[in-house]
Amino acid sequence: MLSEGVSQGVTGQIFWYEGDLMPGIDKEPAVGKPIHREIHVYKATKIEQTEVLDGRFYSNIKTELVQKTSTDEDGKFIIALEPGTYSVFVKEPQGLFANQFDQSGIINPVTIRQNELVSLLIKVDYMAAY
Numbered sequence: 001m002l003s004e005g006v007s008q009g010v011t012g013q014i015f016w017y018e019g020d021l022m023p024g025i026d027k028e029p030a031v032g033k034p035i036h037r038e039i040h041v042y043k044a045t046k047i048e049q050t051e052v053l054d055g056r057f058y059s060n061i062k063t064e065l066v067q068k069t070s071t072d073e074d075g076k077f078i079i080a081l082e083p084g085t086y087s088v089f090v091k092e093p094q095g096l097f098a099n100q101f102d103q104s105g106i107i108n109p110v111t112i113r114q115n116e117l118v119s120l121l122i123k124v125d126y127m128a129a130y
Contacts, residue, residue, distance in 0.1 A: 009081035010041075010110050012120035014071055014090060018127035032123060034075030038091040041067040041079060045087040046105045056126050057095030058107070063087070078117075085111045090124055097124055 015032025023029070042063045049062040066086060071077045087107045089096035098108035110118055 006078050006080045007117060008083075008115055009079045009112060010086075010088065010118045010120050011078040012076070012122060014039075014075040014077070014122045014124060016127075017123055017125040020129050022130060030128075032125075034073075035124065036071050036073055036075065037124070038068065038070050039077055039079070040065060040089045040091060040096055041081065042087045042089070044085040044106045044109060047101075047107060050107070053095050056099060057092065057097055058089060059095045061089075061096070081112045083112050083114050085109055088120065088122070090122060092124070092126075097126060099123065099125065 014035055014037050016035040017030055017032045042061055042065055045061055045063045050058040051060040052058060067079050067081065069077055069079055085106065086109070087098065088110055089098050089108065091097075100108045102109045108122075110120055112118060
């Protein structure tokens with residue numbers, strides 16, 4: 001269930017992608033399926049602050065776990081956060097998943113500013129081929 005009245009933090013939706021998603025002539029762009037998942041938000045985390053399995057799943061994260069929540073049945077979520085930079089992970093059976101990095105090497109970063117609600121779309125695509 002989404003929290004009402006959150007005016008500072010991150011909001012968004014998680015989508016599942018799988019199969020052959022290679023673009024092609026007369027081929028429609030891939031559309032993800034909204035999924036219910038657990039989300040873990042840590043203080044900004046770099047790859048060397050984790051253990052990595054198969055290049056896409058993380059465990060033993062050394063930074064502080066700040067928030068944990070679940071999406072609704074449509075994959076939507078909202079999380080209240082203090083200003084700062086965080087790493088957002090999706091819990092999968094194999095570990096915590098993330099597939100984005102910034103130029104500093106922070107995993108799936110989101111920066112929150114005072115009185116700002118940042119929108120984030122997450123693609124869980126480790127079963128997809130591009």
